Amino acid sequence: DGGITQSPKYLFRKEGQNVTLSCEQNLNHDAMYWYRQDPGQGLRLIYYSQIVNDFQKGDIAEGYSVSREKKESFPLTVTSAQKNPTAFYLCASSMQIQDYEQYFGPGTRLTVT
């Protein structure tokens, strides 16, 4: 049963702490993405990766970092430099970077107080 898993579903952190969101896929997709969703706004691209050991900044990369050491995994770290980290985070993948059909995980809701 292929798909994308994100854990945990809900995450709470104190301000000033770094936090890492997990994203794993078993679809054998080359490309992976991280998006952020805020109320009343569309999904905004944080980072994306075309292939293992390669990643690019999206539109709102400041305060975030990623790694892509394995094809299946694309963790996102929300650092203390991110000014408004409370949001809903979605991970996605596609077979290749040029494919427009992306497969999404269920998301992680991060609350920072």
Added chain:
Amino acid sequence: DQQVKQNSPSLSVQEGRISILNCDYTNSMFDYFLWYKKYPAEGPTFLISISSIKDKNEDGRFTVFLNKSAKHLSLHIVPSQPGDSAVYFCAARYGNKLVFGAGTILRVKS
């Protein structure tokens, strides 16, 4: 600067009738337009797409229309079913990136 806009936050339709969801865009360099559907507690799922060189694409009950001169696309669902109740995101592709609208909540009443 929102390049893709969905101006209706919500839409309510009677079962069996047509649902029309609208989307406007500003960037004429978008080459593909897509609709994604999202149920609560799940990630968005791809629904239907249209190339910028087409004006219509149909898949079962779902049809997407593209009006390039007006920079407008719409998703028609006929007939609407209660299971269609979800959030619908319009998206457009530019290079390797998708740009999403804010979504429209569709409620289909039985």
